[in-house]
Amino acid sequence: MQNKLSLFFQKHSIKGFLDHDEGLALNRYALQQADIGPCLELGSYCGKSTVYLGWACQEKNQTLYAVDHHRGSEEHQHGELYHDPELYDANLSAMDSFPAFRSTVALSGLDNTVVAVVASSELARRDWQTPLSMVFIDGGHSEAMAISDCVEWSQKLASNGVLAIHDIFERPEDGGQGPYLGMKAVLESGDFTLDERVKTLVFLRKK
Ligand code: SAH
Numbered sequence: 001m002q003n004k005l006s007l008f009f010q011k012h013s014i015k016g017f018l019d020h021d022e023g024l025a026l027n028r029y030a031l032q033q034a035d036i037g038p039c040l041e042l043g044s045y046c047g048k049s050t051v052y053l054g055w056a057c058q059e060k061n062q063t064l065y066a067v068d069h070h071r072g073s074e075e076h077q078h079g080e081l082y083h084d085p086e087l088y089d090a091n092l093s094a095m096d097s098f099p100a101f102r103s104t105v106a107l108s109g110l111d112n113t114v115v116a117v118v119a120s121s122e123l124a125r126r127d128w129q130t131p132l133s134m135v136f137i138d139g140g141h142s143e144a145m146a147i148s149d150c151v152e153w154s155q156k157l158a159s160n161g162v163l164a165i166h167d168i169f170e171r172p173e174d175g176g177q178g179p180y181l182g183m184k185a186v187l188e189s190g191d192f193t194l195d196e197r198v199k200t201l202v203f204l205r206k207k
């Protein structure tokens with residue numbers, strides 16, 4: 001699986017914000033977790049993390065729900081630091097990463113595994129009932145959004161489920177504090193323990 005992933009990303013340059021070692025760790029956790037239920041990611045962008053998680057789910061005949069409104073985070077908007085003109089719909093004057101996401105899912109052979117949920121995090125979780133084996137949080141990074149995403153989605157996990165959170169920076173000079181504060185809020189609930197950390201990615205396990 002590791003070789004297959006390396007080869008895929010060498011062959012296809014998929015736009016995204018995920019380190020390969022972090023992706024391999026996501027893949028490894030999803031392979032463990034998928035036995036107990038479906039996985040979900042919040043923040044798919046062009047589908048990079050979707051491939052690491054999706055191939056693990058596919059191997060276990062499990063489903064990956066991929067939630068993203070595909071309108072970009074604050075930093076992807078027109079005029080912002082991570083804006084990509086190739087992902088801009090000029091007719092709508094809006095970001096749209098959904099076409100690139102669909103192409104990645106098709107290229108990686110994951111159409112039989114990935115359910116795209118094209119909606120905001122809030123809307124997607126409003127009626128969510130199915131217990132999840134793993135949730136990967138990589139959506140909006142504002143403090144309010146990252147904290148509510150971590151806290152609200154963590155409540156959708158099955159017992160022994162894993163909450164993975166990306167972009168953890170303890171020190172403000174290294175990066176935004178939203179995901180780190182989200183992680184702290186979840187740990188303070190007392191229902192989770194820190195399982196492992198790989199670079200800026202943490203894995204918390206539900207007791
Ligand atoms: N996991 C991706 C990177 C995600 S970038 C990778 O591997 O490359 C963050 C994504 O979160 C963006 O695509 C953005 O559209 C999405 N996002 C931000 N806020 C959101 C929200 N409130 N609801 C749904 N998606 C959101």
Ligand code: MG
Pocket residue numbers: 017138166167
């Ligand atoms: Mg990220």
